[in-house]
Amino acid sequence: MHFNKLINTIKERRENLKVNQENLAKLSGVGLRTLKQFESGKGNPTLQTIQKIADVLGLEVCLKVKTEITNEDGKNSL
Amino acid sequence: MHFNKLINTIKERRENLKVNQENLAKLSGVGLRTLKQFESGKGNPTLQTIQKIADVLGLEVCLKVKTEITNEDGKNSL
DNA sequence: CACAAAAGTGCATTACACCGCACTTTTGTA
DNA sequence: TACAAAAGTGCGGTGTAATGCACTTTTGTG
Numbered sequence: 597m598h599f600n601k602l603i604n605t606i607k608e609r610r611e612n613l614k615v616n617q618e619n620l621a622k623l624s625g626v627g628l629r630t631l632k633q634f635e636s637g638k639g640n641p642t643l644q645t646i647q648k649i650a651d652v653l654g655l656e657v658c659l660k661v662k663t664e665i666t667n668e669d670g671k672n673s674l
Numbered sequence: 675m676h677f678n679k680l681i682n683t684i685k686e687r688r689e690n691l692k693v694n695q696e697n698l699a700k701l702s703g704v705g706l707r708t709l710k711q712f713e714s715g716k717g718n719p720t721l722q723t724i725q726k727i728a729d730v731l732g733l734e735v736c737l738k739v740k741t742e743i744t745n746e747d748g749k750n751s752l
Numbered sequence: 753c754a755c756a757a758a759a760g761t762g763c764a765t766t767a768c769a770c771c772g773c774a775c776t777t778t779t780g781t782a
Numbered sequence: 783t784a785c786a787a788a789a790g791t792g793c794g795g796t797g798t799a800a801t802g803c804a805c806t807t808t809t810g811t812g
Contacts, residue, residue, distance in 0.1 A: 599721055605737045616788060627771040629791095636790055640722045642769065642799075643677055655737040659683045662734045694758060705801045707761095714760055717799065720769075 600637070602646070607635050609653045624652040678715070680724070685713050687731045702726040 610620055617635065621628040626648050633639040634649075643657070650657055688698055695713065699706040704726050711717040712727070721735070728735055 599725075602721070602735065602737060609737075617790095618788080629771050629773090630769075632790060633770090638791090639769065640720045642718045642720050643680070643724060644718045645770080646721060647677075650737055654740050656740045657680065658736055658738055659680060659687075659728055659733045660736055662732050695760095696758080707802065708800050710760060711800090716761090720799065723800080 598637075603635060603637055605655070606649060606653065609655060613653065620649065620652060624648040676715075681713060681715055683733070684727060684731065687733060691731065693731075698727065698730060702730040 610617075615623070617631050618628060620626075621631045624631075626645055630639070630641070630645060631649065634641050634645070646657055688695075693701070695709050696706055698704075699709045702709075704723055708717070708719070708723060709727065712719050712723070724735055
């Protein structure tokens, strides 16, 4: 399972805010090990973990209707 | 931790599509017990579990910037 | 109300998320 | 290139998510 989109959003947001993993871990209350694992594309985090991280970054988890058309590569056309 | 917004989105979407928990469980590959637990607001599902369910319902998990203003009750003003 | 379908719960097992610690690798800047 | 900060990884303990099964409760329709 690939969470690349979510991961990149988190990672980019964190970097834009000039926060390193260590500080984000402390601010969010998520273990540094867990955060590292998530950002490096390994784990399968729980919703709670994602929420904690997103919250500190001023993001929120949401569900939107999939309306996008994907091409044969499975990548978005947009 | 309250995932009410996510839960309601899933539940409403499922009901609009006239699918019961049992079929959604089968279609998504998520255990019925897990789905029930999630929809009844108990558990703390993993991202993979949410993705599987959302996928079947034509939804996708995303992160958006929190721009909403909250009042002193911590509830959205909107 | 009566009954059936759907939703919710208790229990037990298995797998794995979370986490700290110590270490290696990568990145970026002088 | 040399060095420090940041990012990534192996190990191992603890807690809990995922799951099936059997049961109870709720919902909705005649």
